[in-house]
Amino acid sequence: MQFDDVIRTTFAAREFTADPVPDDVLGEIFETARFAPSGGNRQGAHVIVVRDPESKARLAELSKPAARRYLAQRCAGENPWNPVHPTAVTEADLAETRGVDGFVAPIAVAPVVLVVTVDLAVVATTDSELDRVGIVGGASVYPLVWNILTAARSHGFGGTITTMISAEEEGVRELLGVPATHAVAAAIPLGRPVKQLTRLRRVPVADFVTRERFDGASFGADERSRG
Ligand SMILES: Cc1cc2nc3c(=O)[nH]c(=O)nc-3n(C[C@H](O)[C@H](O)[C@H](O)COP(=O)(O)O)c2cc1C
Secondary structure (H helix, E strand, O other), X not given: OOHHHHHHHOOEOOOEOOOXXXXXXXXXXXXXXXXOOOHHHOOOEEEEEEOOHHHHHHHHXXXXXXXXXHHHHHHOOOOOOOOOOOOOOOHHHXXXXXXXXXXXXXXXXXXXXXXXXXXXXXXOOOOOOOOOOOOHHXXXXXXXXXXXXXXXXXXXXXXOOEOHHHXXXXXXXXXXXXXXXXXXXXXXXXXXXXXXXXXXOOOOHHHOOEOOOOOOOEOOOOHHHOO
16 A cells, blocks of 8 residues: 555544454564654553453453543533543443443454553653643654554554553553553554545644644645545
8 A cells, every 4th residue: 555545544443354463464563663763762662462352351341431431521522531621520420321332342352452551761751840741751652553553554454542441551550461660552452444444534734734833824725635
């Protein structure tokens, strides 16, 4: 596949055929993905290939509390897990929330789940002293995550970045033996997608790129970037 086609069609795949994801294919995916950048080239990421059905089921289970809150907040018209706007969702709302099992199901049923962690003992987090949630640390692991997904796409496979599991990091640590300094960045259910989306809904360039200043002129209201 052409690079442009890969980037434009790597969607969040959540339904998979029964096809396996063989080790040799995974090996090729990792072989490409490993060229991701990280702060200071410290390469603190680690990927755990989880095929054991019990482990996958447990990872799905561990994802449920965060998924429940995500769905409850969405139902309440909130922006789920938002670091700026606190939630008004109550325990009663959470108890009434439906759809949690389906939301985490891809983790339980995918042929393989990749759990990606990053060693906080080596990442550089230049925003760690600001009075807001940290974001820079993630930049030393999510390029690798995205490389995995795009490399998988070019091999005809697909998956989703899921992060509900991160809220239950201790449980993942216990289940998979993740060291104390590693943060759990994502669980990626991976398989052969039942359907391939080819037209992703994304805002056009002119809506989020400006010249010189945040409030500067929109960059290129170019028709090619629409759709
Ligand atoms: C940081 C991040 C966290 C995400 N967490 C989840 C998740 O926990 N569960 C899930 O089903 N999808 C998750 N997604 C997938 C997004 O919902 C998906 O990328 C987005 O809706 C675009 O979907 P599309 O590429 O199919 O258009 C996550 C994506 C990102 C980038």
